[in-house]
Amino acid sequence: MPANSPGSSPPPAAAPPTGPLRNERFSSQPDLAEVLAGKSTLGSGSKGPGVRAVQQALADMGFSLHGGADGAFGAQSTKTVRNFQVHARSAFPEVQPTGKVDAATLRALDALAPAPGQRGQTQHLPGPRYKSTPVRVVVVKNEHRTFLFNSQGQLQAIFGNAVGTRHTPTDSGLKKVTGKLNEAQSHALGKKLWGGPVFGPRIIDLSWADGSRSGEELHGTNAPAQLGEDVSHGCVRHDDTAILALYDALRVGDMVAIVDSVNDPHLSAPPSTPTPDLSGAVASRE
Structure with missing residues (x-):
């Protein structure tokens, strides 16, 4: 399957790929051949190396997988698989968000997951511009x-969020x-507002692009098992590793796009799309 550039349109609906699995993460797993x-x-109660291979691929793609x-295959895996299916279905229309790994989901994962030992994703990505603004x-x-x-x-890294x-x-x-x-300021604010360190070790405050207050932040969490869900009061939660990486990378004045889906029409790639650089990427594991 040819790679998608960030921000490009998803490939047109086509017949599902045929033949054996190509990604070495999956091709040697007998239980995945059955799928x-x-x-x-693969669903609730499933166990074995095939489940582990799927879980590791999703974690390496930045999908939250607490534990x-x-x-x-438990409740966290069901949630993680469903989030992947939501992501994949615009490029692979036969994929349905069931939370179970069926043949269509496995083929999509085979196409989108990185090679063994690598993290991130190289196709079906959001573009790094919002209405032409980087x-x-x-x-x-x-x-x-x-x-x-x-x-x-x-692209530097992908992290799970809530x-x-x-x-x-x-x-x-x-x-x-x-x-x-x-960290001290984040903990102090969490204690003042909610009685504990609910914001994790860092907070990144966001306004709207015109400078007006949004009331939202990127921050950590003291409930990593809820990552991958719709649970916050509007802020975007991350695990400790993710929020520390975001805090170190971002500067005051940097722009952040919040979109409903990877195919949001406001997103686009630069005129000359750079090749994703994930050599130093750290994908969220929580």
């Missing part, structure tokens, strides 16, 4: 992932970094 043949699915790749971060709400780009528009509930949604649009709180 590919339509003889079984890591343990080879046991951004350093794209938060994709429906798949619960945060994409970090460098100033040249190269966003707002239906009643307290994270507002989509173009935001700007207006302030950064260190």
Whole structure:
């Protein structure tokens, strides 16, 4: 399958790929061959090396998987698989967000997951521009992932996130970094507002692009098991590793796009799309 450039349109609907699995993560797993043949699915209660291979691939792509790749398919795996299916279905229309790994989901994962030992993703990515404005971060709400780009528009890392509930949604649009709180400041604010260190070790304050207050932040969390869900009061939560990386990478004035899906029409690639650089990427494992 040819690679998609960041921000390009998804490939047109086509017949599902045929033949054996190509990614070495999956091609040697007998239980995944059964899934590919339509003889079984991986879901709640499934165990084994095939489950672990799927879990590790999703974690390496930045999907939140609290507890890591343990080879046991439980509630966290169901959530993680569903988030991947939401992401993949615009490029692979036969994929449905069931939370179970069936043949269509496995083929999509085979196409999109990085090679063994690598992290990130090289196709079906959001573009690093919002209405032509370069951004350093794209938060994709429906798949619960945060994409970090460098100033040249190269993808640096992908992290899992949690966003707002239906009643307290994270507002989509173009935001700007207006302030950064260190660990002591983050803990103090969490204790003042909620009685504990609920914001994790860092907070990155966001305004709207015009400077007006958004009331939203990128921050850590003391509830990593809820990452990958719609649970916040509007802020975008991350695990400790992710928020520390974002805090170190971003500067006041950097732009952040918050979008509903990876195919948001406001996103686009630079005129000459840089090759993703994930050599130093750290994908979220929580």
